[in-house]
Amino acid sequence: MKSAPGKNHREGITLLDLAKKFPNETAAREWFEEILWPNGVRRCPSCNGTSSYECAHAKMPYRCRDCGKYFSVKTATVMAGSPIPLLKWLYAIYLDVTSLKGVSSMKLHRDLGITQKTAWFMQQRIREAFAQKRGGRLFGGPVEVDEAYFGGRKHNMSNTKRKLARGRGPTDKAAVVGVKDRTSNEVAAEVVKRTDAATLHGFVAKHVDTSATVFTDDASTYRSLPNRHYSVRHSASEYVRGEVHTNGVESFWSMLKRAHKGTFHKFSSKHLQRYINEFAGRHNIRDFDTPQQMAILAKGLGGKVLSYKMLIADNGLDSGART
Ligand SMILES: [Zn+2]
Numbered sequence: 001m002k003s004a005p006g007k008n009h010r011e012g013i014t015l016l017d018l019a020k021k022f023p024n025e026t027a028a029r030e031w032f033e034e035i036l037w038p039n040g041v042r043r044c045p046s047c048n049g050t051s052s053y054e055c056a057h058a059k060m061p062y063r064c065r066d067c068g069k070y071f072s073v074k075t076a077t078v079m080a081g082s083p084i085p086l087l088k089w090l091y092a093i094y095l096d097v098t099s100l101k102g103v104s105s106m107k108l109h110r111d112l113g114i115t116q117k118t119a120w121f122m123q124q125r126i127r128e129a130f131a132q133k134r135g136g137r138l139f140g141g142p143v144e145v146d147e148a149y150f151g152g153r154k155h156n157m158s159n160t161k162r163k164l165a166r167g168r169g170p171t172d173k174a175a176v177v178g179v180k181d182r183t184s185n186e187v188a189a190e191v192v193k194r195t196d197a198a199t200l201h202g203f204v205a206k207h208v209d210t211s212a213t214v215f216t217d218d219a220s221t222y223r224s225l226p227n228r229h230y231s232v233r234h235s236a237s238e239y240v241r242g243e244v245h246t247n248g249v250e251s252f253w254s255m256l257k258r259a260h261k262g263t264f265h266k267f268s269s270k271h272l273q274r275y276i277n278e279f280a281g282r283h284n285i286r287d288f289d290t291p292q293q294m295a296i297l298a299k300g301l302g303g304k305v306l307s308y309k310m311l312i313a314d315n316g317l318d319s320g321a322r323t
Contacts, residue, residue, distance in 0.1 A: 106119075130280070148257075174272050188280060204225060217235075
């Protein structure tokens with residue numbers, strides 16, 4: 001996903017322009033319909049039929065001629081069942097793509113005039129949309145692979161020290177392993193239960209082509225990767241040796257850590273993967289113009305369902321503050 005060649009800045013859109021372009025709910029609805037039903041083909045979410053007519057139903061303005069079901073552009077998206085107007089979803093999307101450090105539910109609550117609980121739920125659903133599927137496409141490299149740790153009590157331990165202590169007993173921190181492809185500039189990251197060799201090798205195999213060169217630090221867990229592999233000796237305070245470094249993936253961790261501190265104060269470990277998806281997703285579309293980024297995110301809302309029940313269901317990790 002790259003911008004046009006030779007382009008070195010992306011087009012933004014001001015809040016005033018956004019208000020002019022989307023003065024009301026109808027304008028927002030038309031925008032969502034254009035994105036989720038391209039070429040004017042209105043698709044029934046129940047039977048995939050393409051023949052429907054408009055009706056007077058306020059919440060479900062279309063009825064399918066094939067199966068008779070009523071639907072709206074929200075049906076069968078993560079917005080299904082949400083009473084929040086599409087105009088507010090559109091503004092939330094705008095704030096999310098333009099805020100590099102993320103948007104807290106407290107800010108969204110204030111900016112959109114909705115409850116904080118509703119704002120939090122909206123944000124978690126938008127995070128689902130940020131989790132763009134790469135369709136099994138592997139990074140061609142060269143790539144940098146690294147881990148980072150979030151939460152827990154060992155605040156005074158530096159990331160490097162913690163990594164050197166790898167494998168020496170359990171930690172209360174959540175571990176995340178990430179990869180950055182130097183060619184496409186894209187990142188992918190996953191919360192992992194362990195940082196042992198099997199887990200890290202599995203992560204690399206899932207995201208990186210075996211022909212790609214891999215750069216890591218000198219953790220023993222990365223030894224014997226099937227890829228061509230070079231490491232910098234962080235344990236000996238070596239951070240860069242020519243092209244051998246992990247600075248790219250580490251700058252992604254820095255952004256996450258700044259957001260953790262400045263915007264969210266706490267990432268609940270239960271939802272950590274969603275925050276990671278949001279930051280990786282925003283990173284991967286950063287070369288696009290703001291209206292394009294908004295369209296990509298709106299498109300990502302489609303074809304997914306996430307109910308409040310599913311969201312708060314126990315996934316085996318701690319619950320935490322909603323931020
Ligand atoms: Zn139908």
